[in-house]
Amino acid sequence: MTDTIFAPATAPGRAALAVVRISGPGTGDLLTALADGRPAPRRASLRRLRDIGGALIDEALVLWFPGPASYTGEDCAELHLHGGQAVVEAAIGALSHLGARLAEPGEFTRRAFQNGRLDLAQAEAVADLVDAETAAQARQALDQLGGGLSRRYEAWRELLVESLAGLEAAVDFPDEDLPEDVAARARPHLRALLDELEAALADADRGRRVREGFRIALIGAPNAGKSSLLNALAGRDAAIVTATPGTTRDVIEIPLVLAGYKALLADTAGVRDTVEVIEAEGVRRARAWAEDADLRLWIVDASASDGHWREAAGMARPNDLLVLNKSDLTPGTDAAAARAVGIEALAVSATSDADIAGLRRWLEERVAAALSGAEFPAATRLRHAESLKEAAERVARALAQPEPELAAEDVRLAARALERISGRLDPEAVLDRVFASFCIGK
Ligand SMILES: Nc1nc2c(ncn2[C@@H]2O[C@H](COP(=O)(O)OP(=O)(O)OP(=O)(O)O)[C@@H](O)[C@H]2O)c(=O)[nH]1
Ligand SMILES: [Mg+2]
Incomplete structure (x- = not known):
C-alpha cells in the first residue's frame, strides 16, 4: 500500500504563513485525528489542530482534496499554518507520530505523474516554474505545464501512428486489393512531419537558453x-x-x-x-x-x-x-x-x-x-532535443526505405522516441488504428 507523505510546501524561515501538504490514502484519517474531522472538500475551514496528547498546535486553515481530482490523484490536504518555525515543527512532529512520513524531493509531482495527472513534460514544467527567475522562464514553464509542449508531441506522434497503420496494412495484406497504395500514401505525411521535426530541432536551443x-x-x-x-x-x-x-x-x-x-x-x-x-x-x-x-x-x-x-x-x-x-x-x-x-x-x-x-x-x-519567437519552442531540455533528434533521424530513414516492413520499424521507433518525452508508450494504439482506418472487410 502507498505511504502517506507530508512536507512543508513553503520555504523555511520566519514568514506569515507556512503550508504543509499531505498526500496518500491515510490523509483523511490524519485530518480526523489532527483537525477533529475532515472539512468539506476543496473549501478552506478554520480548525484547531491538536497533537496526540491534545496540546494545541495552531489555529489553521485546513483544505481537504479527496482523490482522484487532486494534485497527486490521491487523497490530499493542505494545512495553512502560522509561519513560525515552532508551529511547523509541531505539526510535522504530529504527522509523523500519526504514521505519515516526510516526502522525498519531487515526490508529490512524481505521484501526480504516476497517477496520470501530469505527463513527464508537465512534471518537468512544475520544477521549471518553481525555479523561474525571469518572466520569460515563467511564461515558457506555464505553457509547458498547460500541455502546450505535450500537445505538439502528441500531434506528431499521432501522424506517425497513422502512417504506421498504412505501412503495416501494406505488410499484412500485400495481396489484397487495397483501394490504393497505402504505403505510398504515408510518404507525403512523413515528409511533411520530417520538415516540422527539423524546424523544431533547429529551434530546440532557444527553449534551453x-x-x-x-x-x-x-x-x-x-x-x-x-x-x-x-x-x-x-x-x-x-x-x-x-x-x-x-x-x-x-x-x-x-x-x-x-x-x-x-x-x-x-x-x-x-x-x-x-x-x-x-x-x-x-x-x-x-x-x-x-x-x-x-x-x-x-x-x-x-x-x-x-x-x-x-x-x-x-x-x-x-x-x-x-x-x-x-x-x-x-x-x-x-x-x-x-x-x-x-x-x-x-x-x-x-x-x-x-x-x-x-x-x-x-x-x-x-x-x-x-x-523571442512567435511560439514556444518544442524543446526546453536536452532530453527533449535528443528525442526530437532521434525521431527526425528515424523518419528520414523510413523515407529512404523502399521496403514497407523496414520503413514501419523506423516509424515505430520514431513514435517511441516522441513518447519518451511525455513518458508514455502504447503500442496497442497502432493495431487499433490499422483496423479502424481501413475497412478490409474480412
Ligand atoms: N582608462 C581606462 N582604464 C580602464 C578601462 N577599463 C579597464 N581599465 C583599467 O585597465 C586595467 C585592467 O583592467 P581589468 O578589468 O583588470 O582587465 P582584464 O581584461 O580583466 O585583465 P586580466 O584579468 O588580466 O585579463 C585596470 O587598471 C583598469 O582600471 C577603461 O575603460 N578606461
Ligand atoms: Mg580580469
Whole structure:
C-alpha cells in the first residue's frame, strides 16, 4: 500500500504563513485525528489542530482534496499554518507520530505523474516554474505545464501512428486489393512531419537558453578591461581589477536579467601564451567557455596598437561583438574600421555609465532577438532535443526505405522516441488504428 507523505510546501524561515501538504490514502484519517474531522472538500475551514496528547498546535486553515481530482490523484490536504518555525515543527512532529512520513524531493509531482495527472513534460514544467527567475522562464514553464509542449508531441506522434497503420496494412495484406497504395500514401505525411521535426530541432536551443540562461563570454587579451566591464554590467565588484595583466584566472559567472531573459555573463582569463601553470589553466578554461557560449564579446584595449582588434576580429564568429574598451584614452582604433571588415563593433569606456548603458542595450537587443519567437519552442531540455533528434533521424530513414516492413520499424521507433518525452508508450494504439482506418472487410 502507498505511504502517506507530508512536507512543508513553503520555504523555511520566519514568514506569515507556512503550508504543509499531505498526500496518500491515510490523509483523511490524519485530518480526523489532527483537525477533529475532515472539512468539506476543496473549501478552506478554520480548525484547531491538536497533537496526540491534545496540546494545541495552531489555529489553521485546513483544505481537504479527496482523490482522484487532486494534485497527486490521491487523497490530499493542505494545512495553512502560522509561519513560525515552532508551529511547523509541531505539526510535522504530529504527522509523523500519526504514521505519515516526510516526502522525498519531487515526490508529490512524481505521484501526480504516476497517477496520470501530469505527463513527464508537465512534471518537468512544475520544477521549471518553481525555479523561474525571469518572466520569460515563467511564461515558457506555464505553457509547458498547460500541455502546450505535450500537445505538439502528441500531434506528431499521432501522424506517425497513422502512417504506421498504412505501412503495416501494406505488410499484412500485400495481396489484397487495397483501394490504393497505402504505403505510398504515408510518404507525403512523413515528409511533411520530417520538415516540422527539423524546424523544431533547429529551434530546440532557444527553449534551453530561456530555461538555463543565454551564455555571454567576455574574452580578450590580458588587461583589456574584461573584469572592469563585467563589474560595470553587474553593478558590483564581482571580479578583481588590477593594472597587472593576468589578474583573472578562474571563469567568473554572473547572472543578469536582459530584456526579461536570464543571461549568464562570464569574465575569463586574458588569453595569451604563458608558461605559468595556473594562468595557463585559466586560459584553457576561458577558451572552453567562450567556445560554448551563445555570444562572445571580444574585448580590446582601444588605446593599444591597431593589431589587437584585427586579431580579435579574425577570431570572432559572425554574430559576435568587438568591444573597443578604454576609448576614454587616446583612441587607437576606430569602430568604423572594424565594421568595415564585417564585424560589429562598439567603442566604450568601462568608466562611463552612458557607455555601459549602451552596451547593455545592445546585449538586450541581441538576447531578445535570439530568444523571442512567435511560439514556444518544442524543446526546453536536452532530453527533449535528443528525442526530437532521434525521431527526425528515424523518419528520414523510413523515407529512404523502399521496403514497407523496414520503413514501419523506423516509424515505430520514431513514435517511441516522441513518447519518451511525455513518458508514455502504447503500442496497442497502432493495431487499433490499422483496423479502424481501413475497412478490409474480412
Ligand atoms: N582608462 C581606462 N582604464 C580602464 C578601462 N577599463 C579597464 N581599465 C583599467 O585597465 C586595467 C585592467 O583592467 P581589468 O578589468 O583588470 O582587465 P582584464 O581584461 O580583466 O585583465 P586580466 O584579468 O588580466 O585579463 C585596470 O587598471 C583598469 O582600471 C577603461 O575603460 N578606461
Ligand atoms: Mg580580469
